[in-house]
Amino acid sequence: MMMAAAPEMRASDGDRDRVAAALREHVAEGRLTLDEFNERLEQVYQSRTYGELARLTSDLPGIDLHRLPAAVEPAQGARPVRPDDKARSLRSAWTAWAGVSAMTWLFWLLAFIGSGHFVYPWPLWVMGPWGVVLLINTISGTGGQSQRRDS
Known part of the structure; x- marks a missing residue:
């Protein structure tokens, strides 16, 4: 790591960020x-001078840092995400949501019958937020997967 000639000179936030990136x-x-x-x-973010920063990387x-690769190359054997993979992923997510929702409603029903009085419908808190996230993913077309962009 190249530092200024005078170790007692005050370091800037940018200098500290560059040392952190190197670390x-x-x-x-x-x-x-x-x-x-x-x-x-x-210690980097507590350092005040170039000398203190230099000691951390000595x-x-x-x-x-300017010669680092811009992006990580895909792993050997990695393949791009295909549209049918997205559909399969969405179908699996909705199937899991439906199965868990059905189980929680069954538990709620058993509690309702067993207690003999009204029990708060707590399964709504399980299926509601999860269902909203799935619906947003379905409408947006992401299917819960990140989009890969080839350049």
Whole structure:
């Protein structure tokens, strides 16, 4: 990590962010454990000078943050999401929602019959929010999957 010649000079937020990005890269490369990373990251944002920042990376090789790859390449054997995969995913999500909803209503019915008086219809709180999210995904066409864009 390249720092200014004067270690007593005050560091900016941008300087601290660049050191934090370099530390993240060192974790990704396996040079730092997550515990070491967390300790150093806390110290990064408490650092006031270039010298303090330099000490946090002095035992690590330099990383040119401008030469990092822009995007992660897809894993070997990965395939793009096809429309039939989305439909299958939506169908599975709705099937799970219907099955869980039916079970919760069955439990509610058994509690209602067993108690002999009205029991609050709590299954609405199980199926309602979940159903709304599924409906939004169905209408928007995402099917609960992230969209992959090839360039």
